[in-house]
Amino acid sequence: xxxxxxxxxxxxxxxxxxxxxxxxxxxxxxxxxxxxxxxxxxxxxxxxxxxxxxxxxxxxxxxxxxxxxxxxxxxxxxxxxxxxxxxxxxxxxxxxxxxxxxxxxxxxxxxxxxxxxxxxxxxxxxxxxxxxxxxxxxxxxxxxxxxxxxxxxxxxxxxxxxxxxxxxxxxxxxxxxxxxxxxxxxxxxxxxxxxxxxxxxxxxxxxxxxxxxxxxxxxxxxxxxxxxxxxxxxxxxxxxxxxxxxxxxxxxxxxxxxxxxxxxxxxxxxxxxxxxxxxxxxxxxxxxxxxxxxxxxxxxxxxxxxxxxxxxxxxxxxxxxxxxxxxxxxxxxxxxxx
Amino acid sequence: xxxxxxxxxxxxxxxxxxxxxxxxxxxxxxxxxxxxxxxxxxxxxxxxxxxxxxxxxxxxxxxxxxxxxxxxxxxxxxxxxxxxxxxxxxxxxxxxxxxxxxxxxxxxxxxxxxxxxxxxxxxxxxxxxxxxxxxxxxxxxxxxxxxxxxxxxxxxxxxxxxxxxxxxxxxxxxxxxxxxxxxxxxxxxxxxxxxxxxxxxxxxxxxxxxxxxxxxxxxxxxxxxxxxxxxxxxxxxxxxxxxxxxxxxxxxxxxxxxxxxxxxxxxxxxxxxxxxxxxxxxxxxxxxxxxxxxxxxxxxxxxxxxxxxxxxxxxxxxxxxxxxxxxxxxxxxxxxxx
Numbered sequence: 147x148x149x150x151x152x153x154x155x156x157x158x159x160x161x162x163x164x165x166x167x168x169x170x171x172x173x174x175x176x177x178x179x180x181x182x183x184x185x186x187x188x189x190x191x192x193x194x195x196x197x198x199x200x201x202x203x204x205x206x207x208x209x210x211x212x213x214x215x216x217x218x219x220x221x222x223x224x225x226x227x228x229x230x231x232x233x234x235x236x237x238x239x240x241x242x243x244x245x246x247x248x249x250x251x252x253x254x255x256x257x258x259x260x261x262x263x264x265x266x267x268x269x270x271x272x273x274x275x276x277x278x279x280x281x282x283x284x285x286x287x288x289x290x291x292x293x294x295x296x297x298x299x300x301x302x303x304x305x306x307x308x309x310x311x312x313x314x315x316x317x318x319x320x321x322x323x324x325x326x327x328x329x330x331x332x333x334x335x336x337x338x339x340x341x342x343x344x345x346x347x348x349x350x351x352x353x354x355x356x357x358x359x360x361x362x363x364x365x366x367x368x369x370x371x372x373x374x375x376x377x378x379x380x381x382x383x384x385x386x387x388x389x390x391x392x393x394x395x396x397x398x399x400x401x402x403x404x405x406x407x408x409x410x411x412x413x414x415x416x417x418x419x420x421x422x423x424x425x426x427x428x429x430x431x432x433x434x435x436x437x438x439x440x441x442x443x444x445x446x447x448x449x450x451x452x453x454x455x456x457x458x459x460x461x462x463x464x465x466x467x468x469x470x471x472x473x474x475x476x477x478x479x480x481x482x483x484x
Numbered sequence: 485x486x487x488x489x490x491x492x493x494x495x496x497x498x499x500x501x502x503x504x505x506x507x508x509x510x511x512x513x514x515x516x517x518x519x520x521x522x523x524x525x526x527x528x529x530x531x532x533x534x535x536x537x538x539x540x541x542x543x544x545x546x547x548x549x550x551x552x553x554x555x556x557x558x559x560x561x562x563x564x565x566x567x568x569x570x571x572x573x574x575x576x577x578x579x580x581x582x583x584x585x586x587x588x589x590x591x592x593x594x595x596x597x598x599x600x601x602x603x604x605x606x607x608x609x610x611x612x613x614x615x616x617x618x619x620x621x622x623x624x625x626x627x628x629x630x631x632x633x634x635x636x637x638x639x640x641x642x643x644x645x646x647x648x649x650x651x652x653x654x655x656x657x658x659x660x661x662x663x664x665x666x667x668x669x670x671x672x673x674x675x676x677x678x679x680x681x682x683x684x685x686x687x688x689x690x691x692x693x694x695x696x697x698x699x700x701x702x703x704x705x706x707x708x709x710x711x712x713x714x715x716x717x718x719x720x721x722x723x724x725x726x727x728x729x730x731x732x733x734x735x736x737x738x739x740x741x742x743x744x745x746x747x748x749x750x751x752x753x754x755x756x757x758x759x760x761x762x763x764x765x766x767x768x769x770x771x772x773x774x775x776x777x778x779x780x781x782x783x784x785x786x787x788x789x790x791x792x793x794x795x796x797x798x799x800x801x802x803x804x805x806x807x808x809x810x811x812x813x814x815x816x817x818x819x820x821x822x
Contacts, residue, residue, distance in 0.1 A: 212582075219568050221769040226564040230557050234588035244550075245583040250572035368773045399768050430737050431559040435706045 162190035171283075209268050213458065214244040214258045216272035223398075223427045224445065225273070228290070231451030232271060239459065241268070248274060255279050262286055269458045275331045288458045290450060292335040296468040299457045301450055302336035304471035306343035308443040312394040312422045313347025313355075315441075315476055319420055319483050321392030323354045325382075327404060328396040329371050332361040336471075337396070340424060344394050356390070375400075376407050386412055391419060398423035401440040405481060416441075421481035438479030446472045500528035509621075547606050551796065552582040552596045554610035561736075561765045562783065563611070566628070569789035570609060577797065579606070586612060593617050600624055607796045613669045626796045628788060630673040634806040637795045639788055640674035642809040646781040647681025648688075650732040650760045653779075653814055655689035657758055657821050659730030662686065662693050663720075665742060666734040667709050670699040674809075675734070678762060682732050694728075713738075714745050724750055729757060736761035739778040743819060754779075759819035776817030784810045 160170045163186040172179040173187040215232055217225050229245065236243050244267060246254050255276050262270045262285050269286030281287050283297030293300040316324050326344050330337065341357065348355040358378045360371055382389050395401035401423030405415050413419050426444030430436035438444075449472045457466060478484060498508045501524040510517040511525040553570055555563050567583065574581050582605060584592050593614050600608050600623050607624030619625050621635030631638040654662050664682050668675065679695065686693040696716045698709055720727050733739035739761030743753050751757050764782030768774035776782075787810050795804060816822060 215583075219770070220558045220571070221561070221564045221568050223559070223564075223769065226559045226561075226769075229567075229583075230559050230585055230588070233558070233583060233585040237584070237589050237592060243583050245553075245567075245571060245581050246575070247568055247571040250568070251575050254575060368771055372773065399771060399774075402768060402774065403771075430740060431561065431564075432557070433706055433737060433741075435710065436737075436740065 158194055159187065159190045162194055163187045208265065210266065211240060212242045212244055212267045213455075214246060214261065214267045214270045214272075216246050216248055216255050216258060216270060216274050218273065218275070219247050219249045220245075223431055224425050224447070227431060227447045228273065228451060231448045232455065235451050235455040239455065241455075241459070248276065252276055259285060259287070271454045271458055275333055275335070277333055286458060288454045290454055291337060292333065293469060297466070299466045299468060299470065300336065301454045301457065301470045301472070303445040303450065303474050305336050305339040305474075306346075307471070308424060308445075308474040309340035309343025309345075309394070310347035310350075311343075311474065311476055312340075312424070312443055313344045313353060314351060315422060315482070316392040316394065316420060317347070317351035317353050319392070321353065321420060323390045324348065324356075324392035324394065325390050326355060326357045326359075326394050326396075327375060327378075327400060328357070329360040329366070329400060330396060336469075337424075340394075340396055353392075372403060372407070375404065379404070379407060380411065383411060383413070388413060388419060393419060393421050395421065395423045398425040398427040398439050398442050401442070401481065405440065415481050416483050420483060422476075423479075423481075426477060438477050441479040441482040442477055444475045444477050446474065496532055497525065497528045500532055501525045546603065548604065549578060550580045550582055550605045551793075552584060552599065552605045552608045552610075554584050554586055554593050554596060554608060554612050556611065556613070557585050557587045558583075561769055562763050562785070565769060565785045566611065566789060569786045570793065573789050573793040577793065579793075579797070586614065590614055597623060597625070609792045609796055613671055613673070615671055624796060626792045628792055629675060630671065631807060635804070637804045637806060637808065638674065639792045639795065639808045639810070641783040641788065641812050643674050643677040643812075644681035644684075645809070646762060646783075646812040647678035647683075647732070648685035649681075649812065649814055650678075650762070650781055651682045651685025651691060651693075652689060653760060653820070654730040654732065654758060655685070655691050657730070659691065659758060661728045662691050662730035662732065663728050664693060664695045664697075664732050664734075665713060665716075665738060666695070667698040667704070667738060668734060674807075675762075678732075678734055691730075710741060710745070713742065717742070717745060718749065721749060721751070726751060726757060731757060731759050733759065733761045736763045736765040736777050736780050739780070739819065743778065753819050754821050758821060760814075761817075761819075764815060776815050779817045779820040780815055782813045782815050784812065 156170050157167055160167045165183055165186060169179060169183050170187050173184050213236055217229055220226050220229050233243050246258055248255050255274055258270055259281055261267050271288045273290040281294050281298055283295055287298050289298050289300045291302045360366060360374055395404055401421050405421055408415055408419055415421050421440055423440045423442045426442050427439045428436050429439055453470055494508055495505055498505045503521055503524060507517060507521050508525050511522050551574055555567055558564050558567050571581050584596055586593050593612055594617060596608055597619055599605050609626045611628040619632050619636055621633055625636050627636050627638045629640045666679060698704055698712055733742055739759050743759055746753055746757055753759050759778055761778045761780045764780050765777045766774050767777055791808055
């Protein structure tokens with residue numbers, strides 16, 4: 147009996163309940179497991195007054211006041227802005243930021259995870275599409291956009307709501323038949339929910355819709371992607387008339403390219419086709435007066451950064467939220483009718 | 485006599501020559517000083533076999549393999565790209581990067597300089613417009629775009645050549661009367677040479693030119709800047725006809741804004757007015773196929789990063805070059821006639 151320990155650990159719970167550690171973990175994380183196990187584990191948790199806190203254990207007493215940030219690069223406008231706000235948030239709390247741009251050397255990511263496990267940095271905030279990356283549940287790690295496991299908090303925009311908002315906006319603006327165009331990682335990640343949200347919105351509003359989805363698993367070059375989307379759009383234009391009147395693109399970058407394609411095909415944006423992107427990219431990131439690159443679902447980048455730092459450094463919560471979705475907004479950017 | 489010391493220091497030279505440390509420094513750095521002093525100091529340097537290497541002294545044996553990078557922010561496209569390439573170059577050499585975005589807290593910069601002086605980082609690469617920043621000559625520091633003192637290497641594009649190239653290009657493309665528009669720091673910095681280079685090119689090619697220069701010493705908002713340039717341009721348009729046919733803008737961002745203004749005033753770019761910017765900014769930094777935002781003088785960002793890292797970590801040179809200017813190129817981006 148371990149009731150006299152100051153702080154009960156997960157293995158105390160397993161012992162008390164007479165089950166394996168894995169079973170305790172499954173129960174805590176709501177994964178499917180027999181009813182009898184759920185009862186036993188919950189009883190042990192109550193008895194031992196156990197608090198799930200494996201994550202906070204990573205933040206040891208001897209802090210380095212240094213946090214590693216893993217980011218694919220800093221030149222993509224979304225990553226660039228996110229890096230800036232993470233830096234601002236860490237600096238304000240007296241932390242320094244070790245930046246690792248992982249595009250230039252993907253092997254670096256695992257090394258930073260080891261550093262965190264060895265307390266050479268206090269933790270990691272990572273936006274990574276590396277499907278080889280091993281992050282154990284006791285590593286102080288906050289993931290942006292991609293869930294690892296329920297012990298690793300994941301922070302993202304509410305991508306589902308954003309997709310739905312795009313569909314509803316196009317419906318409000320008079321569209322009847324819309325397209326969804328997507329390219330990107332096929333890994334399990336939060337931005338993939340944009341598609342599901344868009345479908346949901348189309349169905350709710352009675353919009354007819356069609357999807358064209360290119361996966362990066364196919365190893366497409368920029369040129370391949372453009373060519374495939376161009377062919378898809380061309381196949382839907384008959385005698386200069388498109389059989390669609392609205393498009394939701396998975397990113398502003400894709401919307402930029404698609405707008406150019408439509409104009410090359412003799413279609414006017416937004417008169418003939420209305421276009422909504424995703425991200426909230428400005429023409430000039432450093433000048434608000436330059437406006438948005440297209441009508442867009444704006445990601446709350448500053449909040450994503452702030453929440454990620456909060457969750458990493460916060461030490462008093464007994465359970466870290468496994469997934470935090472932050473609200474997005476629509477902004478007009480010249481590719482929809484006002 | 486100090487000839488038996490393994491390594492002579494600057495103060496040994498001063499003692500041998502019978503002059504002050506300041507005088508030795510002036511002679512080494514080619515600053516004006518009496519001929520007799522130059523002779524004495526050079527004689528002492530030869531006698532002691534002295535190598536100017538104060539900079540390398542900062543790189544102590546106990547390396548941290550960590551370099552601090554000071555950057556105003558990561559969302560301006562030039563800083564975003566520069567941060568990426570610095571990161572790639574450091575990573576390739578087994579170094580980690582502590583990133584400090586100084587816009588969010590300017591007081592941080594001095595703290596990183598102290599860290600470098602205390603060997604908590606191996607050195608600093610900084611792009612800073614902080615005129616309060618104190619960097620002693622023995623601090624391992626490489627500056628980008630702004631010279632501090634001759635002991636601190638400064639790496640920049642060849643801004644003078646870029647300005648001259650812009651003037652020559654406009655002349656080649658048939659311009660007769662051109663404008664130079666500038667806004668930015670009034671601090672002594674390398675990008676300020678764009679103006680002098682442009683003037684030089686105009687004079688060499690017989691172009692008539694006029695300048696409109698707004699200094700940030702005047703604390704102008706984005707709106708103020710736009711208003712002043714708009715008024716300036718409007719004053720030079722009579723009955724819809726401009727008395728100019730070419731403009732060189734100090735940055736691509738300004739060229740973007742000026743192009744929009746010209747179009748609002750009913751002028752066509754490049755048919756009525758040709759426009760050249762500076763930096764080499766693409767519409768989408770992460771997609772080469774998106775092209776340049778305007779016709780532009782392209783900064784060699786990857787080379788600037790590589791050279792800065794080289795100069796910081798390089799330990800075998802007896803004298804570090806005080807200023808390295810790297811070649812720029814012209815790229816067509818739709819705002820000049822082809």
